[in-house]
Amino acid sequence: KAGVTQTPRYLIKTRGQQVTLSCSPISGHRSVSWYQQTPGQGLQFLFEYFSETQRNKGNFPGRFSGRQFSNSRSEMNVSTLELGDSALYLCASSSQGAANTEAFFGQGTRLTVV
């Protein structure tokens, strides 16, 4: 079956703009999590959605937001972009969201803010 699909793969934005990233989980998966990966901070958890509800949130400013639709697809939005938001954004899906359930990652969206 198809894996986790993230679009777009690459994005270049200007400071102050906003951006929306999309994630389509594996069919049947109800949990979607988002992570930011940078060389300096590594992989950091942004938030998790399960059945359209935000279940967990990491330590990121309110400029970072997300949502999940009834078909489990998820979007994350970053407003008022800063240079430091340049990163690889990874989405992961899992079937139940339980602690020992495997998370499947997409290839990520590479965001560059100039």
Added chain:
Amino acid sequence: GDSVTQMEGPVTLSEEAFLTINCTYTATGYPSLFWYVQYPGEGLQLLLKATKADDKGSNKGFEATYRKETTSFHLEKGSVQVSDSAVYFCALSPSGGNNRLAFGKGNQVVVIP
């Protein structure tokens, strides 16, 4: 809060050498532990996992044992290949049934023919 610590720096070794990457964790309760691998330009792939103390996860010749007494989950492989060159991340998922993974910084592994 929950955290994962991996040994500093890249790891460079020759083909067929023994690989060890150290991982220790801090967490309350009984987290699940994972090793993920990331190839260039790709997302993360689950390599192996362990969900309770003394469990041994294994896959593709890699192994790691969940040691609660030392809060460790070291990754080992007896004979590496050039195709094992990648970045390896240790991660934990807190007990309590959620998907909030905490990752270590990762280790770049370079295997030289």
